[in-house]
Amino acid sequence: MTAVLFDFSGTLFRVESTESWLRGALAEARLEFAEAELVEAAQALEAMGALPGGVDPTWLPEDVASVWGVRDKSAELHRAAYTGLSRHVPLPDDRLHDMLYERHMAPAAWVPYPDAAEVLGALRERGIGVGVVSNIGWDLRPVFREHGLDPYVDAYVLSYEHGIQKPDPRLFAAACAELGADPRDVVMVGDNRRADGGAAALGCAVHFVEHLPAAQRPDGLRPVLDLVSAVPRANGSDPRVKK
16 A cells, blocks of 8 residues: 545544633633523534534525535635534623634544554654645644644645545545655544445545544544555555444
8 A cells, every 4th residue: 555544633632621612712701601601602503513523414495405514615615614513502701602612623622543553653754655635624734733733644635625526536536645645555544434435436445433522432444544554555446344
């Protein structure tokens, strides 16, 4: 194998909890919120799926449903989708909805999985190209730089910059092209079977990890190193899908 493609959220990084997200925005806005009300609002925001990178919505309001399926195709659609969800939760100041959206883009809102640096570093040592392919509406490069992982990444292919979102094979093809890699010699690593599984249409091998809090998945990426060593160069056979 000559390259590995990684998803961002739930694969290499995990976003902070919804409660931490809300507390951070409240502190930035210098707003007081009774503890019981804060916890209740955090639970409501989580149920709405308002935190990008968090859990999916339990239901979609009509005003968000029209953009939800294409939210990762542009920065504007992404913001509209997630602020639209959060606005269904009463908060002490209407400014908080935009502040919450801004906060989730901050490097401090994200933590790399414990083995991310180890695995990316090992791939670099082996001469394996690394790309990040993400359905997202904002530039995640500062997150990688702040956490010291940017030196290990050779290419970033972000849906909002291409107007294409996973599982569309064209997004994976763009990443392979940037890395100069034959898709049949590439492994895609992600946590979403539908979105990340789209790479298989190109002939990529696909490996899935569990979308868990960072502390609960200390070594979920390490099997990728064995997979890269074990999977032979493609010879026209169907790509293998690993779990």
